[in-house]
Amino acid sequence: MTQDYIRQRERRTGWYLTIPAVLVLLLVYAYPIIWAFVSSLFTENLSTNLTREFSGFDNYVRLALDGRFWSSIWNTAVFTVVSLIFELGLGLGIALTLDQGFRGRGFVRTAAILPWALPTALIALAWRWIFNDQFGVWNDMLVNWFHIIPESISWLGDPFWAMVAVIAADVWKTTSFVAILLLAGLQSIPQDLYEAHAIDGASPWQSFRQITLPLIMPQILIAMLFRFALAFGIFDLVLVMTGGGPGGATEMVSLYIYDTVMRYLDFGYGAALVVVTFLILIAVVAIAGLSIAKSRTATGVE
Amino acid sequence: MTTAPQPITPPSSESQGNRIPWQRIAMWAAVIFTVLFSLGPPMWELLTSIKTNDAITADSVVYIPSWDQFTFEHYVQLFTLNQFHIYILNSLFVAVVSTLLCLGIGAPAAYALARLRIPGERLVLTCVMGVTLFPYILLFLGLLRLVQFTGLANNYLALIIPYTAINMPLTILVMRSFFQQLPKDLEDSAKIDGYNVLQMLWQIILPMTLPALVTTGILAFIFAWNEFIFALTFITQESMKTIPVAAAQLGGTSLFEVPYGPLAAATVVGTLPLVILVLFFQRKIVQGLTAGSVKG
The missing domain is CATH 1.10.3720.10 (MetI-like)
Structure with a gap:
């Protein structure tokens, strides 16, 4: 009787403690998404004098035929996939390096975290300056130090190189995050596993393939999941570095949404863009999650 | 992972003297790369911020500003203007x-x-x-x-x-x-x-x-x-x-x-x-x- 009463009171206190956090989360995360679903069924732009007029699925029909939207999705996909591949490779390399014992490791570790902690918008300014076509240090290094290219490239003025530049900046910024997560995974692997494996005559490469990779797979998957979502919504880096240019070559879906709303004041259509981007994101995460779960049960790992 | 084999079969001092320590070289190359990669862009921004406008837009890139190319004017402008x-x-x-x-x-x-x-x-x-x-x-x-x-x-x-x-x-x-x-x-x-x-x-x-x-x-x-x-x-x-x-x-x-x-x-x-x-x-x-x- 009193036990029940105490349990009940504890529960009630638990809810009181949780509710403020839940309310803030609902307000900032759930409300905008629900709002977008509702508003995407209305037209609200300059042609309706910014009043709401119900228009059913008109926005979605327009979206399906909107070449600019699909090319922005394509740009986002290219950006995301290429960035993730390089971040994973470099991040793994840096994590393996940081996992070694050497003098000055604390300093190197601090240096390696730094890119992650710096504001993306400011880092974009730095990279815009590095890739400057006239005075940029990157051109100078490639032309005058390494003699890789004969003359300066207009990095941000060329559709292909602008994408390369934006990806390079993103890889620089976020590789440290991947490295931190993977390092945590590496450090949780017991050292005697490697020793036993070496006694069996395994080479370092074999133990990397057979011990390291399988054991840090959870960390790799989590890092890639986080990175996928963030890369897919990349905004500040691209806005500051290229503004989506040249000629829309680096226009990501986020920049298109931003332009639709802030420049064309097309709120209904902007909402439809948000909904479709949201659904694409959810779909990719769900498919990736399912295939991961499937491959786990297939190989019998956990 | 690369250090694992060593404690088990300690190589004779002779072979150690002749062999080039590739593993250590590779490790230090990776360490130097990590530091340069991580600190390079912020350092470049720092160097740019203390150079005169002439040095910033010089025909050949100025890496380390000399005394007459050194200035705090950009910071002064930032906090006044x-x-x-x-x-x-x-x-x-x-x-x-x-x-x-x-x-x-x-x-x-x-x-x-x-x-x-x-x-x-x-x-x-x-x-x-x-x-x-x-x-x-x-x-x-x-x-x-x-x-x-x-x-x-x-x-x-x-x-x-x-x-x-x-x-x-x-x-x-x-x-x-x-x-x-x-x-x-x-x-x-x-x-x-x-x-x-x-x-x-x-x-x-x-x-x-x-x-x-x-x-x-x-x-x-x-x-x-x-x-x-x-x-x-x-x-x-x-x-x-x-x-x-x-x-x-x-x-x-x-x-x-x-x-x-x-x-x-x-x-x-x-x-x-x-x-x-x-x-x-x-x-x-x-x-x-x-x-x-x-x-x-």
């Missing part, structure tokens, strides 16, 4: 208030989710983990309309509330994993001594959670300081802007006369607080990030 101290204070205010608010709301929720078996706990946790994957661009439109509707545009609450929310998942996940590691005996004996949950939280748990609160607080501060899209769209009044927005808009209007020096100085000023945080709290940042994403 461009009033950057205002933006720093704005950023500081928004980041600190939202961090404190986030800890104040998030830590008790994390405790409840870790210890008090409340109904719907799993649902709340799943949602908390799910929303960490939402890009801000998907939220900004709905929030923008809400901000306009409630008249919160150009009010710091329009930033403080979203920043509190975007740091909430991290706070809940990190603090919850911390609370789960706390020994339960303390709370049991506190209950026997007649403390209720709130008294116990305040007088016994809180002092022990300070290290975890610092960890979470640093991460929340970093995220709030760096946030861009909400700050760009919800605050339009010049004197209320935060530093990433102010820096990005510095001379961004004219393509022909880009103020490279002040831009570089603005980058240095805006990143300096974070560099200091990383220098002092490297360990805590790593702990928090891994606890927030891996253990969750």
